Amino acid sequence: MAYEALRGAPDADPTEPGGPAGSARAHGIEGELSPTELRKLLDMVREHTGIAMAERKRTLLQGRLRPRMRALSIGVYGDYLRYVETHPQEWPHFIDLVTTNETSFFRTPRVWTYFAERFLPEWLAAHPRETLRAWSAASSSGEEAWSIAMTADTVRLASPPFDYTILGTDISMNVVQAARAGRYRGRSIEQLIASRPDLAARFFSAEGDAWRVAADLRARVQFERFNLLEALPRERTFDIVFLRNVLIYFDAPTQQRIVSNVMSAMRPGAMLVLGESESLQRFETGLRFEQPLLYRKADGDGRA
Numbered sequence: 001m002a003y004e005a006l007r008g009a010p011d012a013d014p015t016e017p018g019g020p021a022g023s024a025r026a027h028g029i030e031g032e033l034s035p036t037e038l039r040k041l042l043d044m045v046r047e048h049t050g051i052a053m054a055e056r057k058r059t060l061l062q063g064r065l066r067p068r069m070r071a072l073s074i075g076v077y078g079d080y081l082r083y084v085e086t087h088p089q090e091w092p093h094f095i096d097l098v099t100t101n102e103t104s105f106f107r108t109p110r111v112w113t114y115f116a117e118r119f120l121p122e123w124l125a126a127h128p129r130e131t132l133r134a135w136s137a138a139s140s141s142g143e144e145a146w147s148i149a150m151t152a153d154t155v156r157l158a159s160p161p162f163d164y165t166i167l168g169t170d171i172s173m174n175v176v177q178a179a180r181a182g183r184y185r186g187r188s189i190e191q192l193i194a195s196r197p198d199l200a201a202r203f204f205s206a207e208g209d210a211w212r213v214a215a216d217l218r219a220r221v222q223f224e225r226f227n228l229l230e231a232l233p234r235e236r237t238f239d240i241v242f243l244r245n246v247l248i249y250f251d252a253p254t255q256q257r258i259v260s261n262v263m264s265a266m267r268p269g270a271m272l273v274l275g276e277s278e279s280l281q282r283f284e285t286g287l288r289f290e291q292p293l294l295y296r297k298a299d300g301d302g303r304a
């Protein structure tokens with residue numbers, strides 16, 4: 001099989017002369033995912049990410065797998081699935097392909113109004129000498145974490161000695177690397193420049209054809225690869241967790257498991273922020289509904 005030749009070098013640069021791309025150009029992907037292969041693929045996605053994908057996503061999935069298969073000179077879907085199973089180093093690529101990473105700066109504006117005008121002033125008044133810890137728990141390419149950072153930094157400059165740290169995590173290595181680099185171009189940054197020119201001017205500078213997050217902001221935000229099916233170490237706890245536009249990808253038992261994992265990383269009184277079409281209505285979490293998309297954990301005295 002073609003991919004046998006790549007054993008031990010699956011990350012070979014596909015642009016290298018004579019590398020996998022050369023043969024891939026002539027290497028068409030044959031046929032479609034068979035029903036059995038499709039079920040196997042969906043099982044692999046669910047087992048490793050928790051994401052429950054429907055069989056009607058077949059065309060979408062085929063389109064996402066194809067460029068990677070070409071780069072590896074693999075012409076048959078079944079061979080690629082076997083390749084993933086037998087090459088642990090392929091899993092991060094596979095996960096990059098099957099996740100949906102759509103995001104934007106200040107997505108769902110009313111959440112950011114609440115964060116800036118209610119959450120931060122109240123938190124600051126209640127914790128005058130503490131460092132705020134925020135977690136963007138499915139941070140994609142970083143826009144959400146940088147939105148937290150720009151908002152918190154505005155408060156830091158206006159209200160010393162307020163300080164904060166931010167953790168951004170995502171299961172997809174590709175987007176974690178993009179978030180760390182903090183370089184944006186195209187629609188993502190254009191929308192920010194149009195809607196929040198003050199923040200864009202203060203926190204970004206032009207770098208070639210891109211805009212890059214300022215170094216002092218980058219120093220306060222850490223990005224890591226992390227699977228929400230797991231729990232963070234006990235000592236890593238947060239005052240606010242943004243878990244937005246990710247629960248929608250899981251079935252109800254997995255949502256429950258993830259919410260419970262996330263709750264174990266919330267300090268007493270911490271806030272949980274969900275995405276536009278998400279709710280905890282059908283779960284017993286003990287969190288208090290504060291307003292749509294916003295939930296609060298009981299404080300140390302047991303008050304929710």
Ligand SMILES: C[S@@+](CC[C@H](N)C(=O)[O-])C[C@H]1O[C@@H](n2cnc3c(N)ncnc32)[C@H](O)[C@@H]1O
Nearest residue numbers: 049099101102103138140171172227228244245
């Ligand atoms: C649609 S994006 C949401 C980004 C951002 N939170 C927002 O609201 O704009 C969903 C992200 O969840 C990530 N994701 C999916 N399953 C995950 C898992 N099991 N653990 C961690 N992240 C996951 C995907 O890689 C993707 O980047």
